Structures are given as C-alpha cells and as structure tokens.
C-alpha cells in the first residue's frame with residue numbers, strides 16, 4: 001500500500017479546461033497518489049482532441065503513485081450529456097456537483113487525504129436551477145461548517161477574504177463584528193496549525209477609500225473593523241489595521257505580513273492575481289477536510305486548444321501535499 005498522500009482531483013466544468021489539465025497531468029509526475037474524478041469518455045475524447053496519449057485505470061480503493069507515464073487513475077463519474085469543449089450545457093451541472101460530493105465524502109471517510117478542484121462555472125450551475133456561488137460556500141454547506149475562509153496563495157503573499165462571492169451592494173452589511181471575528185480566528189488558527197506559522201502577523205484592510213478617512217469616507221472601520229481588531233489584539237493576535245487597501249500590499253508590507261485580509265473579493269484577488277495568475281492556489285480554511293484549488297476559471301475560450309497551462313493545478317496539488325504532511329506530523 002502506498003504511504004503517499006492520496007489526493008482526489010475533481011475535473012470541474014467539462015466544457016472548460018479542467019479536462020485538458022487532467023489529460024496534461026497524466027504526463028507529469030507528482031509525489032502523491034492521484035485519483036481523478038471525471039467522466040472517462042469525456043477524458044478520452046479531450047485527450048484525442050488534444051492529440052495527447054492517455055491510458056485510464058479504474059480506481060479500486062487503492063491508487064498507485066502518480067508516475068506521469070501518460071496514465072490516470074480514474075474514479076468514474078458519468079456526465080449526463082455529450083461534452084463539447086467550449087460549450088456549456090446545464091444538463092451536466094449535476095455531474096459537476098456529483099464529482100465534488102464524491103471527493104468530499106471520500107475525504108470525510110478517510111479514503112482520500114485531500115481534494116483539489118479544477119474550475120467550475122458558477123453561472124451554468126445556476127442556469128440548471130441549482131443555487132451555487134462557489135466551491136467554498138458549497139463545501140462549507142455540505143460539510144456542515146458554519147463559516148469558512150477563502151485564502152489565495154501566490155506572488156509571495158497570502159490573501160484571505162472577509163466576504164467571498166457577494167454582489168458589492170451586499171458587502172458592507174455582510175461585514176459584521178461577529179463574522180469578522182470568526183474569519184480572523186479561523187485565519188489565525190489555520191496559519192498556525194496548517195501553515196506552521198507560530199505567531200502570524202495579519203494585515204487587515206479597511207473597506208472604504210483611505211480606510212474611511214476618520215469617518216468622512218465611510219464608517220465601517222470605526223463601527224466594525226477596528227473594534228474587532230482591538231478585541232482580538234487583546235487576546236494576543238498580531239493584527240495591523242484597518243489599513244487603506246490601496247497601499248496595504250506594498251513590497252515593504254509583503255515582507256512583513258504572513259497574510260493579508262481583504263474585505264471583499266476583488267479588493268484582494270486583483271492584487272494577488274496580478275502578481276501570480278496561473279501559478280497561485282486557492283485554499284479553503286476552516287473546513288474539516290483539506291481542499292485546495294486552481295486560481296483560474298474555466299477558460300472556455302481555450303478549452304480543447306492545448307493552450308491550458310497546468311501550473312496552478314500543480315501548485316494546488318503541491319500545497320495539498322504539504323498540508324497533508326503537516327497534519328500527519330501534527331497528529
């Protein structure tokens with residue numbers, strides 16, 4: 001039996017580049033036992049389209065080391081409709097979620113040590129009549145976790161978010177003292193336990209321009225963010241802020257911060273993806289299982305063309321391996 005980390009990879013939206021990335025992964029060695037959750041027919045069809053040789057082996061409870069010899073160990077999940085690269089079909093949305101459910105259940109049951117997700121298309125899942133805002137929220141719901149934290153790692157920084165996939169008009173109301181306190185506790189705890197940082201320094205952004213300019217440009221900093229930081233500092237957390245977001249990510253701060261907390265999605269991820277798009281990793285903190293993901297989307301415009309870069313998937317797998325190893329050591 002292998003002692004390598006056993007990692008489930010979900011192939012994501014079948015019209016997107018998830019299948020291209022899985023096919024390319026077959027030719028890249030990784031120090032783990034990988035199990036690809038995907039429709040085997042769709043995988044073979046994408047390999048043929050890309051003109052890349054591919055051999056599939058069916059997963060039977062034990063996965064071999066991923067040798068990069070052109071083969072994949074596959075746990076078959078069948079798509080409902082024919083898959084065409086670049087063309088979304090809502091009939092395949094239940095298949096996309098079934099892959100996530102099976103990977104998550106495998107992690108919970110101890111069959112897998114971690115799950116790594118290829119991108120899904122949020123819009124088409126909603127078009128299928130299923131309310132869905134992202135893996136982060138879906139995995140929180142399906143594992144029964146009241147609050148989790150999205151954090152991306154790349155470009156020499158870690159950027160966590162106080163709110164995730166929300167329309168901007170809802171962001172201010174979502175930043176409550178209670179939610180922000182829980183976010184910071186999860187972030188601090190996972191930096192200690194999962195990233196091995198004994199006493200993490202977290203830089204926290206304000207919500208408004210110039211962190212509210214003493215209340216003249218918004219009062220969320222005065223009423224919500226700073227009071228939360230004061231309470232948590234008194235407990236011993238090292239929190240800097242609330243800082244103006246436009247200068248928070250300076251090179252000087254990058255060298256000092258173990259993580260940044262942005263108040264909303266594009267406040268933080270625009271900076272991180274500018275620095276590292278295609279090489280970054282998305283990790284969900286606060287879950288009872290280990291989950292990492294690519295930093296990019298479904299890239300329908302290049303699916304099936306051979307242009308999909310596998311860099312972010314490899315970084316996501318490597319981070320999952322590190323997290324599994326840290327957990328084993330801690331146990």
Ligand SMILES: NC(=O)c1ccc[n+]([C@@H]2O[C@H](COP(=O)([O-])OP(=O)(O)OC[C@H]3O[C@@H](n4cnc5c(N)ncnc54)[C@H](O)[C@@H]3O)[C@@H](O)[C@H]2O)c1
Nearest residue numbers: 118119120121122123293295296297298299302307308309
């Ligand atoms: N992890 C995820 O599931 C995830 C992450 C981000 C976006 N999405 C979803 O993906 C869909 C499309 O999002 P988008 O268009 O904003 O972003 P995108 O990342 O799919 O595409 C942005 C640009 O980057 C290029 N690109 C993306 N990944 C690439 C790769 N691996 N190699 C080469 N080029 C790559 C695309 O061709 C496109 O030009 C949306 O539904 C979005 O919600 C999902």
Ligand SMILES: N[C@H](C(=O)O)[C@H](O)COP(=O)(O)O
Nearest residue numbers: 134135136137282293295296
């Ligand atoms: N917010 C993520 C990003 O921009 O990369 C992305 O939408 C994926 O999020 P989930 O992991 O929650 O699907």
